Amino acid sequence: MTIFTCILLVFLVVCAIAASLSKKLLNTILIFMSYSLIMSIIWVLLESPDLAITEAAVGAGVTTVLFLVTLKKINAIIKKEDSREETDE
Amino acid sequence: MSKRLSEEEYQKTFSGKFRRWLSGEKDPFLGEVEMRRQEVRRESEAEERQREQDEKLLKERVYDLEHNFEVRTFQKVYRVFSVLFCIFLVVLLLVAVSDLPHFGHAENPVNNEVAERYIEKGLQETGAVNIVTGMILDYRAFDTLGESHVLFIATCTVLILLRRDRKKGGDTGEAEKEDVSDRLYEPKNDVILQTVAKILVPPVFLFGIYIILAGHLGPGGGFSGGAVIGAGLILYLNAFGFARTEKFFTARTYRRMSFGALACYSLAKSYSFYTGANGIESVIPLGTPGAILSSGLILLLNICVGVVVAGTMYTFYVMFRKGDY
Numbered sequence: 001m002t003i004f005t006c007i008l009l010v011f012l013v014v015c016a017i018a019a020s021l022s023k024k025l026l027n028t029i030l031i032f033m034s035y036s037l038i039m040s041i042i043w044v045l046l047e048s049p050d051l052a053i054t055e056a057a058v059g060a061g062v063t064t065v066l067f068l069v070t071l072k073k074i075n076a077i078i079k080k081e082d083s084r085e086e087t088d089e
Numbered sequence: 090m091s092k093r094l095s096e097e098e099y100q101k102t103f104s105g106k107f108r109r110w111l112s113g114e115k116d117p118f119l120g121e122v123e124m125r126r127q128e129v130r131r132e133s134e135a136e137e138r139q140r141e142q143d144e145k146l147l148k149e150r151v152y153d154l155e156h157n158f159e160v161r162t163f164q165k166v167y168r169v170f171s172v173l174f175c176i177f178l179v180v181l182l183l184v185a186v187s188d189l190p191h192f193g194h195a196e197n198p199v200n201n202e203v204a205e206r207y208i209e210k211g212l213q214e215t216g217a218v219n220i221v222t223g224m225i226l227d228y229r230a231f232d233t234l235g236e237s238h239v240l241f242i243a244t245c246t247v248l249i250l251l252r253r254d255r256k257k258g259g260d261t262g263e264a265e266k267e268d269v270s271d272r273l274y275e276p277k278n279d280v281i282l283q284t285v286a287k288i289l290v291p292p293v294f295l296f297g298i299y300i301i302l303a304g305h306l307g308p309g310g311g312f313s314g315g316a317v318i319g320a321g322l323i324l325y326l327n328a329f330g331f332a333r334t335e336k337f338f339t340a341r342t343y344r345r346m347s348f349g350a351l352a353c354y355s356l357a358k359s360y361s362f363y364t365g366a367n368g369i370e371s372v373i374p375l376g377t378p379g380a381i382l383s384s385g386l387i388l389l390l391n392i393c394v395g396v397v398v399a400g401t402m403y404t405f406y407v408m409f410r411k412g413d414y
Contacts, residue, residue, distance in 0.1 A: 048308075049308035049309075050221065050308040050309050050310060050313055051313075053300060053308070053309060053313040053314075053316075053317065054312060054313040054316055057313065057316035057317045057319070057320050058316045058402075061316075061320040061323075062316065062319060062320055062323065062402050062405070062406070065323055065406060066405060066406065066409050069406070069409040069410050070409060073409070
């Protein structure tokens with residue numbers, strides 16, 4: 001279990017750095033979403049499932065969708081087909 | 090015997106003015122706040138010459154990086170200092186963290202009489218099996234009330250910032266064009282998305298309702314359940330478009346839902362604060378711990394918070410996407 005937690009934490013750090021360094025905004029948002037997903041698994045491991053539910057719904061779902069809509073509005077996604085939003089619960 | 094005033098006289102009285110203000114006939118800003126269209130700026134020849142000169146000067150002094158020694162040095166120093174500052178900040182924070190008491194130690198300052206009371210008497214006093222919910226919605230319900238209101242205010246701000254006014258929008262053609270271009274990519278007959286939504290949305294809603302209703306029995310509560318339901322609504326909207334969702338969820342529904350939930354919450358909490366502060370025995374029974382209808386007002390409060398959060402999430406999305414509904 002400890003190894004699993006360590007792997008998740010490493011992923012978390014990698015995601016955080018990659019999100020800030022990535023050049024494309026769309027990639028940043030997707031990385032940010034995976035960050036939230038990993039964070040919600042970590043919440044479960046830290047024995048707070050209520051936070052995990054909230055993180056998965058808000059962090060990975062709603063925030064990502066709002067970011068994507070905003071990107072589409074400001075025409076930051078060049079390929080329009082990519083902007084089709086999907087929610088991940 | 091009261092005399093019925095003529096229409097003209099009635100308009101002059103206070104109640105007449107108030108009625109007109111209420112029905113929106115009179116613009117309260119008219120004559121009070123100066124409102125006029127910004128004039129198109131035209132520059133004279135002298136100004137144009139001045140501007141060109143300024144631009145040239147600016148280019149020589151600031152943007153001509155290859156020949157500007159000062160700017161180049163400044164940029165180098167700036168980079169070095171920013172890295173140094175970051176390292177300093179990281180070291181400072183790490184030192185501060187290492188100074189914190191060890192996690193989970195019995196002697197820690199967090200393990201005081203407050204936590205003791207919550208754990209020992211929580212079930213008995215609030216009737217909630219889930220101590221966290223008991224804390225959030227009973228001992229510290231005032232905080233949660235504030236949080237719900239903050240969420241509501243946030244939606245109001247989003248509404249003010251993003252809402253498109255159709256009536257006074259001036260150039261309506263542009264708004265319509267925008268609308269069409271937005272709906273161009275709206276999945277009209279996306280079979281994959283629609284099938285997935287058909288399968289996923291009911292369980293998502295059920296799960297959200299379960300989280301809200303079982304908030305005092307297990308992990309969950311109003312906020313998480315509301316967020317799950319909001320995400321489900323967004324998924325449904327994405328799959329089937331605005332025409333389907335507007336049948337059951339409009340701005341009016343949202344206003345009524347939030348107002349009802351917040352008023353309900355405030356009333357319920359005022360009651361319990363009143364009885365608690367005056368030492369009056371509350372008439373609401375705590376019930377048997379573990380039953381769905383237990384722990385006094387917590388179930389009701391959870392439902393209120395859930396309704397507000399679900400509506401808020403959905404409204405955020407609609408406002409970002411379309412600007413009105």
